[in-house]
Amino acid sequence: EAGVAQSPRYKIIEKRQSVAFWCNPISGHATLYWYQQILGQGPKLLIQFQNNGVVDDSQLPKDRFSAERLKGVDSTLKIQPAKLEDSAVYLCASRPIKGEKLFFGSGTQLSVL
């Protein structure tokens, strides 16, 4: 089966610019997550969707980050404007409704200069 697809793989921007990441989960997976992984740390949850509804966005910096999953399938995460501390790998993960295991995509490595 196809895995979780993410694009782009790498992105370099200057601070105060905007950036968007895209994720297509495994077909049929109702739950989708966006994680931020700073170098040397574990993944930190930004937002969790169940179909197209938000389950948990308590750690999403809503003044600059936004995410949507309009049709309950693919999702985009946007940062506007970016700060230096946003440099990280942004991982998308999905899970079937009756499973516990997370399937991660390859991530987008963001460098903010």
Place this chain on the structure above:
Amino acid sequence: GQQVMQIPQYQHVQEGEDFTTYCNSSTTLSNIQWYKQRPGGHPVFLIQLVKSGEVKKQKRLTFQFGEAKKNSSLHITATQTTDVGTYFCAGAPGYSTLTFGKGTMLLVSP
């Protein structure tokens, strides 16, 4: 909020030596999961433990869940160079969202 702590942060072993990483939660967990992330890669699911005191084995890897469901360990017997990577535990109280630890980076010298 819930915290999941892992120790050690880093371990360097000679091939053939054993390795153990420990995970501790500030709250009782409904389950704990372990993931492995190779250098430059993404986390890959290894196992889930659900029951108090549970022990599961995958070849040279042994996973334990504490009796109080607040701690867990991963033990690798006779490490190989293919075991290199960062091992993360992730847990959740009840049905809330998984919280990942900071991970233990394992280096194995041939």
